[in-house]
Amino acid sequence: MTWAGALRRAGLGCLLAATVACTPLIRNHGYVPSDEDLAGVLVGVDTRDTVADVIGTPSAGGVLNDGGYYYVSKQFSTFAYQEPKITDRQVVAITFDGEGVVKNVERFTLEDGNVVALSRRVTDSNIQGVSFLRQLLGSIGNFNADTLLGG
DSSP, X not given: OOHHHHHXXXXXXXHHHHXXXXXXXXXXXXXXXXXXXXXXXXXXXXXXXXXXXXXXXXXXXXXXXXXXEEEEEEEEEEOTTSOOEEEEEEEEEEEEOTTSBEEEEEEEEGGXXXXXXXXXXXXXXXXXXXXXXXXXXXXXXXXXXXXXXXX
């Protein structure tokens, strides 16, 4: 093999590696039943137990008064060093009446959703921008002899 042939193969290998490295990484999380599976759930007929038998147990459930079943699925796409982005989200909500019979079956997608801003409760530090030495020297005049002697 000649140097030119080896150099050409190395260049092709580098080009192939660069092309593969620029492919987005797709991750799927969660489970949402298909439309065919949901067709087996009859509104006004099926109960919580029959829904769990037909399409499986949900990934989340309502927390108040034995609320509905919620099946959630997300698809993330990550490209190179960038932050992952949600490319698809589906939520199937099955609600029940007071007797546990299916009242409604709804499917929501990413286009149906709204961004909800969550409030953060973080206590801010009052020593930002103050160095350790300044904190140490700043406390020199704050001592009281009475408190040091226990009186």
